[in-house]
Amino acid sequence: MDKLKLPVLLLFLTLQVNALHAQQRHTIEIVGGARSIISNNNIKVRDSVPDTTTIKRNTGGYALIDLGVDVRPNKYVEILGMFRIRNDYGGFWGSGVSFDVRQLWLKGIIGNVVRYQVGDLNLKQTPFTLYNHHADRIDSLPAIFNLQNEIISYEKFYMDNTWRQQGVNVDFGLNFSKILKEIDFTGYMTRLNGTNFVTIPDRLMSGASVNIIQSRHVNFGYNGFWVFDVKGTVPDSSLYNNSVNTINLGYVTDFRNNMRLDCKAEFGWSKSVWSKDVDASQLKDYFIHAYATLNLPKQNLDFTLGYLNVGPDFRSIGAQSKDINYAAAPNYYNYYTNKQIARPLSVFDVVRNENIYNTSVSSNLMPSNPVYNNVLPYGLATFNIQGGYAKINYTYPEGIAVNFEEYVLSEIRGQGTNSLKLFTQSKLLAQFEINKLAHFSKRLKVNLGANYQTTWRSSDAAIEDVALNSLQFHAGIEFEFIKKMDLLLGFVGLFNKGNDFIPVRNSYSKVEYFEKVNYDLSQNYSGAGIRFRFLSDRIYLCALYQFNTYTDKQNTNPSYNLDQFALIFNMTF
Amino acid sequence: MKKIFLFALCITSLWSCRKDNSGFDGPSIKEMFGPFKMEEDFKASRDSVDFGNGETVLFTARFNKAIAWRITVTGQTSHAKKIITGLSKTIDTPAGIWNGSTTIFPMFRIENCVAVLSLDGVADSFQVATKIKSIKVNTGLVIADFENGFDPAWTKFVQTGADMDFNIKNDGYAPQGVKYLNMAGTVNWDWLIGMIDYPASAYGGGKTLPLPSNPDQVYFNCLIYGVPNTNESLVLFQFKEDEHATGNIDPNTNDEYDLQIHVNWTGWKLISVRYSDLPYLNNGQPAVPKGNNQHNPDKIGKISMLELADPSNGFASCKIDYLIFTSSPLEP
Structure with a gap:
């Protein structure tokens, strides 16, 4: 059967190309991408007993092509179907070759009023309803690492903060001449999982937003998000229901010298219910998030002050699903040491391993990992947190962008004690486009960043005390030394030291246990490479070498080094 | 300015709606990671049990903290074993119920059994005896x-x-x-x-x-x-x-x-x-x-x-x- 796929595919392609010639250029387009990665990897285990069991080296890779046909039969309808052929290096005709449908959607407009899309959807609402926060990702990652990070985004359909879903989406807007300026409506319904007819019911996810623009100064709206099991799809089962309702307000006012104050707020409440399940009481809570941004255009500055209060029982699976699944197998040196224990994930995996990333929202609260984020593991939707933050953003038009933010937060309800944890996060990101500043044409970019997080709890009982500090910093250079050819250098460091108690939750997200952890962990991740850009940044060939050290001074897990040489060709069209 | 004040007032009034959050989530850390104490002895609800007539044995115990526990019941003649595990502050119904089933074969016979309770991180173990008068009947x-x-x-x-x-x-x-x-x-x-x-x-x-x-x-x-x-x-x-x-x-x-x-x-x-x-x-x-x-x-x-x-x-x-x-x- 597999042997038939390529001839069928070639026939299909031929038909498409003929159709392309036969019709107007704007009615059928071929879109997609192609990629080839080949890599040589090596692990060195720094255990007290030499590791003679783990296979240290592996070489592998793949080539793939995504071919999509974007058809616009008329001005009201657009259809896209995309399939993927992938061949693992070393595979040949049926062995290692896969053929998949990657995207399928249809969109259009009804009566010049209602826009709709069915099939694959990229959905996003607000940070508390449906939103992919990418909470553990390193912002402004050096280009040498970002290449692989962008491949993850492409593979998992991460477009800004969207989640990929399958279903239907409609939206339309109404304009008014008096009192109100505009009302926009959006609604969607998707299927999170199908039933197995025995224990797992059909689970649907839906949402609706109404945004009202009263004037240039005032806007407000309502957002609803619901996940529910469909009754009757399994016999006599407990049905899950998570609903989130929020109101958003916005007020903008201008001052002298073009200064602008932009005030925004969102508040709402959530409810999670498991019907029939006596072990789970329902969870209900609310949140408030408000901030004001003062924009000083003459000084190229923005100042933001914000307040955040998210209740301990606030649950929104659309906003609290993590993109990284720390429980997933990395499928890359899964086990190491002579005892073949599970290898702890490192920055190397977080940056470049697509196997640990999720495509869709998760119905269960996903575990967080304090090594990578101990302050806001679920982004702004992190529950049981209150406090304030401040941000300063400086953007110089000729190539300087500096952003600093400071969060000071605390728990609302204690975890295993009445004493509350206090959190701080200080983050600095800076990007300098030196070629623009020095007025030369070849690209020379430097980016720097640091994120310092603290978690602290002091209690009458010393055993309850918590003190955990994490510092992540990075630096990168992107230098075009020959036209279209860039030298890429980068470094990421991550250091964790201290203790904490990690809650172990049951399937209803209630804390059942605490795992006591002590960290004295340092990770260094460095890389160098040469990239050749073809016609645009979307087509490149890059040879890179990356080196990662994972050092656990507590020896909870043996330390290890990982290094990789990779050759990447990537293009999108 | 008045509008901004109203905006801020609206948000802060919501803030005051926070429900009571006294108490804490999960088990007490002080208890969990403090010294262990047996608060109620390990007991079996019956000295002898007639599994064939639907009787069960309930094992009970209470500790000062949630702890991982394991009860191993061993048949003295067959050497069959039933292992029950849990993580809790008390052992009681339903986790502590034994209906005569087997974890490690052979199946239990009419025989004397000893149940041993062992606890994670605790050197001591605790035991009780019970006797099987008739074995479990499997319907089918x-x-x-x-x-x-x-x-x-x-x-x-x-x-x-x-x-x-x-x-x-x-x-x-x-x-x-x-x-x-x-x-x-x-x-x-x-x-x-x-x-x-x-x-x-x-x-x-x-x-x-x-x-x-x-x-x-x-x-x-x-x-x-x-x-x-x-x-x-x-x-x-x-x-x-x-x-x-x-x-x-x-x-x-x-x-x-x-x-x-x-x-x-x-x-x-x-x-x-x-x-x-x-x-x-x-x-x-x-x-x-x-x-x-x-x-x-x-x-x-x-x-x-x-x-x-x-x-x-x-x-x-x-x-x-x-x-x-x-x-x-x-x-x-």
């Missing part, structure tokens, strides 16, 4: 437990290989009762070592087995022993449906569903599978059944049990006991 249709030898209605075929031993044994290995079927031998020209057909007529005289019609509520269970340091055996069960109840099963017009078990472990193991999950296998590969393509446990006309092994490997051996249909996975 027993196809074979070999206690009464070969049923004359069964059909047995054994190859004429070397070291053939396709016999019922009573040598202390039986996980249930005292007898089991040994299946062993060397057949270097064929995968088949031996087989037994269990016709429906041996179970009530009808042309099909007296089972419910809903395949989701029928489980087939058996106990298989993997012999250490022996070539892998393959035990194949063929459930042959007689969809028209003719008494003569035509394989070209009736469904057959199969269970193929690679015996790649050592010791006794419970195999439990729902009838609706069984595929039809053609040369070991899933295929479309040849009848109505519906799992009909109430139309099973015959079960064939085959002991297979790779002929190039040589001697293969395994043991089997207690073939039983139940309405849920067998808890032996």
Whole structure:
């Protein structure tokens, strides 16, 4: 059967190309991408007993092509179907070759009023309803690492903060001449999982937003998000229901010298219910998030002050699903040491391993990992947190962008004690486009960043005390030394030291246990490479070498080094 | 300015709505990671128990903190073991209930038992004694437990290989009762070592087995022993449906569903599978059944049990006991 796929595919392609010639250029387009990665990897285990069991080296890779046909039969309808052929290096005709449908959607407009899309959807609402926060990702990652990070985004359909879903989406807007300026409506319904007819019911996810623009100064709206099991799809089962309702307000006012104050707020409440399940009481809570941004255009500055209060029982699976699944197998040196224990994930995996990333929202609260984020593991939707933050953003038009933010937060309800944890996060990101500043044409970019997080709890009982500090910093250079050819250098460091108690939750997200952890962990991740850009940044060939050290001074897990040489060709069209 | 003030007032008034959050989530850390103390002794609710009449034993204990615990009940004659584990501050119903079932075979007999409670990170262990007056009864249709030898209605075929031993044994290995079927031998020209057909007529005289019609509520269970340091055996069960109840099963017009078990472990193991999950296998590969393509446990006309092994490997051996249909996975 597999042997038939390529001839069928070639026939299909031929038909498409003929159709392309036969019709107007704007009615059928071929879109997609192609990629080839080949890599040589090596692990060195720094255990007290030499590791003679783990296979240290592996070489592998793949080539793939995504071919999509974007058809616009008329001005009201657009259809896209995309399939993927992938061949693992070393595979040949049926062995290692896969053929998949990657995207399928249809969109259009009804009566010049209602826009709709069915099939694959990229959905996003607000940070508390449906939103992919990418909470553990390193912002402004050096280009040498970002290449692989962008491949993850492409593979998992991460477009800004969207989640990929399958279903239907409609939206339309109404304009008014008096009192109100505009009302926009959006609604969607998707299927999170199908039933197995025995224990797992059909689970649907839906949402609706109404945004009202009263004037240039005032806007407000309502957002609803619901996940529910469909009754009757399994016999006599407990049905899950998570609903989130929020109101958003916005007020903008201008001052002298073009200064602008932009005030925004969102508040709402959530409810999670498991019907029939006596072990789970329902969870209900609310949140408030408000901030004001003062924009000083003459000084190229923005100042933001914000307040955040998210209740301990606030649950929104659309906003609290993590993109990284720390429980997933990395499928890359899964086990190491002579005892073949599970290898702890490192920055190397977080940056470049697509196997640990999720495509869709998760119905269960996903575990967080304090090594990578101990302050806001679920982004702004992190529950049981209150406090304030401040941000300063400086953007110089000729190539300087500096952003600093400071969060000071605390728990609302204690975890295993009445004493509350206090959190701080200080983050600095800076990007300098030196070629623009020095007025030369070849690209020379430097980016720097640091994120310092603290978690602290002091209690009458010393055993309850918590003190955990994490510092992540990075630096990168992107230098075009020959036209279209860039030298890429980068470094990421991550250091964790201290203790904490990690809650172990049951399937209803209630804390059942605490795992006591002590960290004295340092990770260094460095890389160098040469990239050749073809016609645009979307087509490149890059040879890179990356080196990662994972050092656990507590020896909870043996330390290890990982290094990789990779050759990447990537293009999108 | 007035509007900004109103905006701020609106937000802060919501802030004041926060519900009471006194108390904390989860167990007390002070207790969890503080010193352990037994607050209520480890006890069994009965000195002796009649499992056959539905009685159970309830083990109870209480600690000063949530802790991982493990109760191991050991039969003093059979050496059967029941292991119950949990993580809690108290052991009580339902986690502490023992209904006479077994975790490590053989099954319990009428015998004295000792239950030992061990706790994670605690050096001391605690024990109580109880006596089994009658063993647990498993409700279901027993196809074979070999206690009464070969049923004359069964059909047995054994190859004429070397070291053939396709016999019922009573040598202390039986996980249930005292007898089991040994299946062993060397057949270097064929995968088949031996087989037994269990016709429906041996179970009530009808042309099909007296089972419910809903395949989701029928489980087939058996106990298989993997012999250490022996070539892998393959035990194949063929459930042959007689969809028209003719008494003569035509394989070209009736469904057959199969269970193929690679015996790649050592010791006794419970195999439990729902009838609706069984595929039809053609040369070991899933295929479309040849009848109505519906799992009909109430139309099973015959079960064939085959002991297979790779002929190039040589001697293969395994043991089997207690073939039983139940309405849920067998808890032996």
